[in-house]
Amino acid sequence: MANVDLFAIGNALIDQEFKVSDDFLTAQNLQKGTMQLCDGEIQSHLFKHLKASQVYKGQASGGSAANTTVAFSALGGSAFYACRVGNDELGQVYLDGLNEANIATTTKSISEGVTGTCMVLVSEDSERTMHTYLGITAELTEQQIDFEPLKTAKWLYIEGYLSTSDSARLAVKQAREIAKANGVQIAITLSDPAMVQYARTGLDEMIAEGVDLLFCNEQEALMYTQTDHIDAALAKLKTLSQHVVITLSSSGALISTQEQTFNVPGRAVIAVDTNGAGDAFAGAFLYALNAGLGFNTAAELAILISSQVVSQYGPRLAIRDYAALLTDFQKECA
Template sequence: MSKIALFALGNALIDQEFQVSDDFLATQNLQKGTMQLADGEAQTRLYTNLQASQTYKGQASGGSAANTTVAFSALGGRAFYGCRVGHDELGQTYLDGLNEAGIFTAQQSISEGVTGTCMVLITPDTERTMHTYLGITAELSVDQIDFQPLEQAQWLYIEGYLSTSDTARHAVAKAREIAKANDVKIALSLSDPAMVQYARAGLTELLADGVDLLFCNEQEALMFTETADLDAALAVLLENNQNVVITLGAKGALVASQNEKIHVEGRKVKAVDTNGAGDAFAGAFLYAIHQGSNLEQAAELAILISSEVVAQFGPRLAIEKYARLQQSIELDLA
């Protein structure tokens, strides 16, 4: 395998996306804007109800860190994705989709079990709510991960959704150990307000002694730090992390290091679906940093890419569109 720049760890899920009403969320007892874990039977019941009364928008290979990795790769970076899928049709479809996007995977990602699925529910206000059956990805462990590419990577990227799994947290700990031994920088995303609310201890374990780059949105930042405003939240996050990016939706992003704090304005688009926007932001930001951009330039590219994701249904753009968007703005790349 050729040397890669980004080594990412995350869940492997096949997304089924639906347009739904707010009333439907209420009748299904789903909390808007968060991710809820469920067993296979609950997932099947919800899927049946969705097919009977809501609007189906399509299927896509998902997973938060996978979406980030696709954006990084489509912009021109070489990337590897460590995950776990079942020995079934959906599992092979998932890995094939990553490979077609130019992302390296390992055959040891395949194991006995059922590939996870996620019902992505988009309400009229474009907010996304997720109902997830993790399947075998809930048992991601060191056995499914080929750590060799990590030794020569530039970045290790970790999704916060792994905080709910004991075996995945152990795998992340090993990845962090390898990264530190080989001077690989570490980035992590808090991923979801539900992870902050229900898996705080797991997130704290994933963060360990801090990371080089932390991604979160405004709600996650305030919840995780238990503060009332962004300045206070940022101060807390910078105590243990070298760089922090707080996405602000249409208002853009707040990016900060130990020495500077910058607000980068958002971009006006007609929002359709927020699913995957934060993931795309992280992938574009990491790519720009990898290419030598400063924090502000990286945020500009990330906002451009993520705003285009918001303007369509689905968590990823067509592969060729990432490069076209990159070419449409001026970046001081090394």
């Protein structure tokens, strides 16, 4: 296998997207803006209610770190994705989609079981609420991961959603050890307020003695640090990571490096669906850093890419659109 720039570990999920009302979320006892885990039977029951009363927007391959990896690869980076899918139709669809995006995978990712699915419920205000049946991805272990590409990668990227799985955290621990031994930089995302609220110990374990780059949004930053002001949150996060990126929705992002802290403004867009926006931001940011473009330029590109993701339904852009946006961005910067 050829060397890759980015080695990512995350869940493998097929998204089913619906446009829903706030009344529906309340009736189903779903906490808006967060991810809730469930079993297959409960999700099947919810799916029937959704199909009967809400607006179906389609199916898409998802998974937070996978969305990040697609953005990274589509912009021109080389990447490998470590995950676990079932030996079923959805699992093959999932891996085929990654390969079509020029992302390397391994047949080790395929095992007996059911591929995970996620009901993505998009409110009128564009906020996404997720109801997730992890399926076999909940049992991701080191046996499903080919660690060889990690040894020569530039970045290891860890999805915070893995904090709920004991076996996945062990796999992440091994990945961290390999990365440290080979001088690979480590990046992590907190992923979701629900992970901070319910899987804090798991996040602590994956962050361990610290990382090189930490991504989170404002709500996650405040919850994780148990503070009520972004400056206080940033100060605490800087004790865990050399570099911190806090996304601020339409207000852009707050970036902290070892040399400086600065804000990068957002772009004015009509938000349709926030699902995958933070993932795309991280992918574009890592691509730019890996290309030597610097933190400010990385944030500007990440904001451009993520603003386009929120302007449509689904967690990813068409592959060709990433490169087109990069070309436009390069012209802006010229």
